[in-house]
Amino acid sequence: MTNKSRGYSLYIILLVSFIVVAFTVLLFLFVTLGPRVSSLMRQNAVDRIRETVQQSASGFTQYTDSLQSTMQFALSILPDDPEADDSWHEKMGFLKVSMPEISAIAVFDEEGTPFYTTAGQLRGSQMEVNQEDWFLRAREREGIITYFSPPHVQSLFDSQYAYVITLSRGIRYIQEGQQRLGVLMMDIYYTQFSRLVNRVKLGDSGYAFVVGPDDSIITHPRMSQIDLNLFNEDLRPVADTIIGLSDAKKGGRDSVYVIHSLDRTRWRLVGIAFVDEISQLQTSFRRMFVVALISAALLAAGIALVLTRLIMRPLTVLGATMLKVQHGDLNATMREGGFNEIRVISDTFNDMLYQLRELMDQIVQEQEKKRLHELNALQAQINPHFLYNTLDSIIWMEERGKSQESIRMVSALAKLFRISISKGRNEITVREELEHVTNYLIIQKMRFKEKFVYTIDAKEDALPLRTVKLILQPLAENVLNHAIDETLGEQLHLRITAYTEGDDLVFTVGDDGVGIPEEKLATLLTAPSGQSGIGLRNVHERIQLTYGRRYGLHIQSAEDEGTLITIRLPKYTGGKA
Amino acid sequence: MKRTVAIALTLLVIVALMVLWGAEPIQRSTVADEKILLLLTNNDTGWFFLQLREGAQAACQNQGALLRTLVISSDSLPAQLGSISADAALVFVSQEEDRAMVQHFLQENAIPYRMILDGDEGTIHMDERGGAMQLARIIPSNHTLVSVYTDEDAAVSERMLGALDYMGDRAPVKVTPGETLPASLHFARACLALDAEATRYIVDAKERGLLPASLLLFGYDTVETRVKDLESGTVYAMLMPEPYTLGYNGALASMTGQMRPSPLGRVITKRTMFLSRNVRLVFPLIQTD
Numbered sequence: 001m002t003n004k005s006r007g008y009s010l011y012i013i014l015l016v017s018f019i020v021v022a023f024t025v026l027l028f029l030f031v032t033l034g035p036r037v038s039s040l041m042r043q044n045a046v047d048r049i050r051e052t053v054q055q056s057a058s059g060f061t062q063y064t065d066s067l068q069s070t071m072q073f074a075l076s077i078l079p080d081d082p083e084a085d086d087s088w089h090e091k092m093g094f095l096k097v098s099m100p101e102i103s104a105i106a107v108f109d110e111e112g113t114p115f116y117t118t119a120g121q122l123r124g125s126q127m128e129v130n131q132e133d134w135f136l137r138a139r140e141r142e143g144i145i146t147y148f149s150p151p152h153v154q155s156l157f158d159s160q161y162a163y164v165i166t167l168s169r170g171i172r173y174i175q176e177g178q179q180r181l182g183v184l185m186m187d188i189y190y191t192q193f194s195r196l197v198n199r200v201k202l203g204d205s206g207y208a209f210v211v212g213p214d215d216s217i218i219t220h221p222r223m224s225q226i227d228l229n230l231f232n233e234d235l236r237p238v239a240d241t242i243i244g245l246s247d248a249k250k251g252g253r254d255s256v257y258v259i260h261s262l263d264r265t266r267w268r269l270v271g272i273a274f275v276d277e278i279s280q281l282q283t284s285f286r287r288m289f290v291v292a293l294i295s296a297a298l299l300a301a302g303i304a305l306v307l308t309r310l311i312m313r314p315l316t317v318l319g320a321t322m323l324k325v326q327h328g329d330l331n332a333t334m335r336e337g338g339f340n341e342i343r344v345i346s347d348t349f350n351d352m353l354y355q356l357r358e359l360m361d362q363i364v365q366e367q368e369k370k371r372l373h374e375l376n377a378l379q380a381q382i383n384p385h386f387l388y389n390t391l392d393s394i395i396w397m398e399e400r401g402k403s404q405e406s407i408r409m410v411s412a413l414a415k416l417f418r419i420s421i422s423k424g425r426n427e428i429t430v431r432e433e434l435e436h437v438t439n440y441l442i443i444q445k446m447r448f449k450e451k452f453v454y455t456i457d458a459k460e461d462a463l464p465l466r467t468v469k470l471i472l473q474p475l476a477e478n479v480l481n482h483a484i485d486e487t488l489g490e491q492l493h494l495r496i497t498a499y500t501e502g503d504d505l506v507f508t509v510g511d512d513g514v515g516i517p518e519e520k521l522a523t524l525l526t527a528p529s530g531q532s533g534i535g536l537r538n539v540h541e542r543i544q545l546t547y548g549r550r551y552g553l554h555i556q557s558a559e560d561e562g563t564l565i566t567i568r569l570p571k572y573t574g575g576k577a
Numbered sequence: 578m579k580r581t582v583a584i585a586l587t588l589l590v591i592v593a594l595m596v597l598w599g600a601e602p603i604q605r606s607t608v609a610d611e612k613i614l615l616l617l618t619n620n621d622t623g624w625f626f627l628q629l630r631e632g633a634q635a636a637c638q639n640q641g642a643l644l645r646t647l648v649i650s651s652d653s654l655p656a657q658l659g660s661i662s663a664d665a666a667l668v669f670v671s672q673e674e675d676r677a678m679v680q681h682f683l684q685e686n687a688i689p690y691r692m693i694l695d696g697d698e699g700t701i702h703m704d705e706r707g708g709a710m711q712l713a714r715i716i717p718s719n720h721t722l723v724s725v726y727t728d729e730d731a732a733v734s735e736r737m738l739g740a741l742d743y744m745g746d747r748a749p750v751k752v753t754p755g756e757t758l759p760a761s762l763h764f765a766r767a768c769l770a771l772d773a774e775a776t777r778y779i780v781d782a783k784e785r786g787l788l789p790a791s792l793l794l795f796g797y798d799t800v801e802t803r804v805k806d807l808e809s810g811t812v813y814a815m816l817m818p819e820p821y822t823l824g825y826n827g828a829l830a831s832m833t834g835q836m837r838p839s840p841l842g843r844v845i846t847k848r849t850m851f852l853s854r855n856v857r858l859v860f861p862l863i864q865t866d
Contacts, residue, residue: 153853155851163856227854228819228822230822305584
């Protein structure tokens, strides 16, 4: 019985469940961890940029500190009254020579008149010097703080132009008994500062620059381009910021501004890094993360597939085996394998099948036994017509005074019965079987006279062998019943032989009658009971039930030539084969 | 079972390929990837060329390209051209024949290029007309103005056009060094010299006392004496060329086809000559980057 309503396949359900669970877990990880890790990496990258800027600022500050120290040293050289002696001029000159980054050193009185310069004569008038920004700023600070000017061309000195940053500081000196406020000036080559900043690299194209307190650019890697309006540095993101971080768009790219103050100078170092560059690692990580996710998903799918197959395979085999059993193959067995649970089911199923086979075999055997009994009983019965005809013949002989013939017939009949009974045995010797058929033929010969002749040839080695009884007589009876009627007066020759062949005992019953039509011959041993040939079928069935399917009758026949029936039995002399 | 193994193996291969792809290192540009811009010149000396090359260098750096310079000579030009390998070229060649040969070679070899050449459309050059207008604009309107020039070439013609608005119907006067000053100059309170030679001519005249010191001279770059002339006030204002910008614009145009506006030049006075933003123009050899 087949269940036509098919539900979802357990295989698909398991597979989909595994995959869904795996994907859900991975997706959860991706959604929760991905952005967090990504954000941490970006933060880390920004921190690194900030550290780089901080280090650069620190380096820059160290340099300005060293310049401060140089200024301090120059101050220490200066006497209280610079005009009193000029011995300090040599020391100042030595200081300038010993520091190549110094373009010039000069000391001015409060009117801007030089006490001393390392660069020779001034080009302009003293009125112009005291109007210079660096001069005024230095005096404003009253000698406490050193002023760092923006970069400019120093045009004070005759025949000398240098691009410098001027450091200036107020100095107190005594002139005509009064304390006055002059200015110490030291020009440092601009490149000393720009070099410090230009070497800062932030990512692939990030850079740093320095802005002054009024948001003017002090030094920039692209200073020339800025001066020539070929490049514009947007300073809005750094306006009013002394120190900190700022995000802005620069040239259409997201960028991070890191601002760090440079002590003493009031300048600020600004680092610009581009997000797409600093987040390269982040992008790489994101890609790796996606790859890992997809890989894990594919692996999970693969594992789910294999696992599902592993679970499902024994069940599929079990189902197939059950289907075979359903279709009648009771020899099908479930191979052991798979998980313990499946193995238990498999074992139980095999046991059940075994028991079923045993039961079926038992039933078949009982059926066969029963059938054999029936056939044997049937075979043992004497055909009433035969008995009536024989007795009628005996009476007829007695009436005619043929007592010798009648005695012979009665004797043959008695032997026929004796062998038929055989003390209830089902098997007799070949000799007895041949005797039995001989007696039958004697009786029939006396009845049919010259209508047929018969010969019985038996090999000596076949005679003591054993055979189921009463197998030749039905065959001889069948020949006489059919062949004599159909020979149309011609004498029928019946020949019975017995011999051994290999492990087999072979009987043949042949005649030269009209033969059996081909279509009848094909079904003679298989046709249902009730149709002609029942005697042959009974003999055939009895032999097969007794000795197995290998044995039985084999009929060869040709129309108008005759029929040869071969009976094949196992060759043995006692007990069951 | 075979199918399962095949599927599992396929998945593993896909995973392996994906992992390989994911582990691919971040590609960074290498020297081999850099484009090469070739700067061709027949004279690689002088501050003008040095600044021009510096500008081209800056543009190349911005574009991630490499600048190479080839100094050509008429004698070996064919051989030199044969060895050229570049993605783009910038031509700064003064000799016409050489320039034509270079141009022919570049066109034949489909190398994109730009020429630094006065006046021609599509070339990289100063905006002479705009520059002259800029210079003329600062001349006080109440000053009698005389405009002079020495030789009318393409650049000077452009400058004349630019200056005309400020000169009314008075045409520029041609002067010849060594010859007598035009009479009109003696009545002028301001003079616009439309080329460097004319500027030098007026400076000489002022220095020799042939013209009054109060004459305001607006001129073109005198190169060697520019600082002295400006600082002394002999030249009131001077229009400085921008070779750096020409190099920058030329390199950019050669590599990307992007044309920037031609530079006007910058008007420098005694008051502005030492300003940081003008340093590169007035003192071209001072390093500011």
